[in-house]
Amino acid sequence: MSSRLGELAIDGDRTTMTFRRHLPYPVERVWAALTDPLERKAWFGETVIDGRTGLSEQNARGFIPGTHAFFDRLEAWLDGTEIPDWSDRYAELAPSHPG
Numbered sequence: 001m002s003s004r005l006g007e008l009a010i011d012g013d014r015t016t017m018t019f020r021r022h023l024p025y026p027v028e029r030v031w032a033a034l035t036d037p038l039e040r041k042a043w044f045g046e047t048v049i050d051g052r053t054g055l056s057e058q059n060a061r062g063f064i065p066g067t068h069a070f071f072d073r074l075e076a077w078l079d080g081t082e083i084p085d086w087s088d089r090y091a092e093l094a095p096s097h098p099g
Helices: 027-035 037-043 057-079 086-096
Strands: 007-011 014-018
Touching: 007 057, 014 057, 027 037, 027 057, 037 057, 057 086
Parallel strands: none
Antiparallel strands: 007 014
């Protein structure tokens, strides 16, 4: 069983963040929330996705609690519940991911 906190895999100078969430929603609904700019804006904010591979370990350690917070926001939005404040959620999660 993987942790909801996310995992880091370090391979030389590259680091990969992995999050595993089992969402009880239709795949099409989740995919639209992730890929449709208007839907994504509701829980993530306005975005331009720069899909690159490879992430430095230093950056990943800072990004992992923030990414977790965004996934929590996604789940709340899909569930129709109040979307947690990103900054508050990040502050709660950051101690679990020491840099």
